[in-house]
Amino acid sequence: MSGYFWRIWAVLLVLSIVWLGWAIRTSPPAEAQLDVLETISAREFRLVDDEGATRGIFVTLDDGSPGLGLYDAQGRTRASYGVGSDGSPHLYYYDPQGKPRAMLGVSPDGTTRLSLYDAQSKPRAVLCVSPDGTPGLALYDVQGNAGAMLAMLHDSTPSLSLFDAQGETRASLSVFADGTPALAFYNARGMPGVLLNVCPNGKTYFDLYGAQGNLRARLAVLPDATVLGLNDARGKTRAGLGLTADGAPGLFLHDAQDNLRTGLGVLGDGSPWLTLRDAQGEVLFSAP
Numbered sequence: 356m357s358g359y360f361w362r363i364w365a366v367l368l369v370l371s372i373v374w375l376g377w378a379i380r381t382s383p384p385a386e387a388q389l390d391v392l393e394t395i396s397a398r399e400f401r402l403v404d405d406e407g408a409t410r411g412i413f414v415t416l417d418d419g420s421p422g423l424g425l426y427d428a429q430g431r432t433r434a435s436y437g438v439g440s441d442g443s444p445h446l447y448y449y450d451p452q453g454k455p456r457a458m459l460g461v462s463p464d465g466t467t468r469l470s471l472y473d474a475q476s477k478p479r480a481v482l483c484v485s486p487d488g489t490p491g492l493a494l495y496d497v498q499g500n501a502g503a504m505l506a507m508l509h510d511s512t513p514s515l516s517l518f519d520a521q522g523e524t525r526a527s528l529s530v531f532a533d534g535t536p537a538l539a540f541y542n543a544r545g546m547p548g549v550l551l552n553v554c555p556n557g558k559t560y561f562d563l564y565g566a567q568g569n570l571r572a573r574l575a576v577l578p579d580a581t582v583l584g585l586n587d588a589r590g591k592t593r594a595g596l597g598l599t600a601d602g603a604p605g606l607f608l609h610d611a612q613d614n615l616r617t618g619l620g621v622l623g624d625g626s627p628w629l630t631l632r633d634a635q636g637e638v639l640f641s642a643p
Contacts, residue, residue, distance in 0.1 A: 404428075427451075450474070473497070496520070519543070542566065587611070599623075610634065 402411035412424045422437035435447045445460035458470045465486040473479050481493045491506040504516045510532045517526040523545045530536045537552040546568040553559045556578075563572040569590045575582045578600075585594040595607040605620030618630040631640040 398415045400413040401409050402413075404410050408426075408428070408430060410426050410428075412426075413421070414424075415421055416437075418440045420438055420440050422435060424432055425434040427433050431449070431451060431453055433449050435449075436445070438444050441463045443461055443463050445458060447455050448457040450456050452474070454472070454474060454476050456472050458472070459468070460470075461467050466483055468481060468483040470478050471480040475497075477495070477497065477499045479495050481495070482491070483493075484490045487509055489507060489509050491504060493501050493505075494503040496502050498520075500520060500522060501518050503518070506514050506516075508514060512529055512531050514527060514529040516524050519525050521543075523541065523543060525541050525543075527539045527541075528537070529539075534555050535552055537550065539547055539551075540549040542548045546566070547562075547564045549564070550562040551560070558578070559576040561574040562570055565571045565588060567588070569586070569588060571586050571588075571590075573582075573584045573586075575584070580597055580599050582595060582597040584592050587593050591609070591611065591613045593609050593611075595609075597605045597607070599605075601623045603621060603623045605618065607615060607619075608617040610616050612634070614632075614634055614636060616632050616634075618632075619628070621627050626643065629640070629642045630638060633639055
């Protein structure tokens with residue numbers, strides 16, 4: 356009886372080994388048996404540390420816009436990324452007090468902007484590129500008013516502008532596309548007061564303007580002469596003082612219609628001259 360039992364046991368053992376080998380060969384890999392989720396849908400995902408404290412959150416806000424927030428070990432927001440309801444993306448960085456200190460974003464009109472803030476969350480520096488490709492850097496005071504702006508205009512003219520507390524331009528420095536540098540000062544109403552420029556043709560102009568923005572005086576250094584012109588409130592030239600390249604000075608006076616009426620000067624050889632004219636320009640007196 357015992358021998359018969361051992362024979363049955365041996366047959367079962369062999370059959371078990373054969374079945375196990377067949378199962379191993381025909382079974383699919385373990386990874387193929389896993390159920391893979393193609394999509395996970397949720398309104399909020401949270402990232403926690405070993406203590407269970409939230410260190411990150413990916414959430415859909417009430418207006419439907421998505422946002423990602425990252426927190427430090429004390430639970431304070433230090434960085435956030437989102438897309439506003441108008442479709443504009445933005446990235447913020449925060450200080451330990453939770454105040455935004457830097458922002459990178461693209462506005463709905465396509466303007467790219469990098470803003471830097473102070474401890475009171477006021478913008479102090481903004482670097483932007485407008486939709487037409489014009490770059491600019493603006494600096495702000497503690498009240499948030501623009502104090503200075505550096506820009507490259509669409510015609511490749513670099514320009515630096517300085518503003519007062521009321522936002523009026525008070526000074527500017529530019530180099531125009533033709534290479535002409537220009538320095539300008541403005542009054543409290545933003546009207547030009549002083550303008551200095553040097554033209555590529557070698558002419559230098561120093562202009563003074565009245566309160567209404569009319570040119571009142573111009574000092575010009577030309578290739579062959581130096582000239583000072585004085586204008587009335589309407590911008591009409593009334594007096595001119597000149598010096599030619601050979602050192603001959605001259606004084607010229609005009610009437611209200613800008614007609615030359617008197618000329619007085621000294622020729623290159625030292626001889627003085629004087630000319631008087633009527634309103635039609637006819638010579639009334641001339642000496643010598």
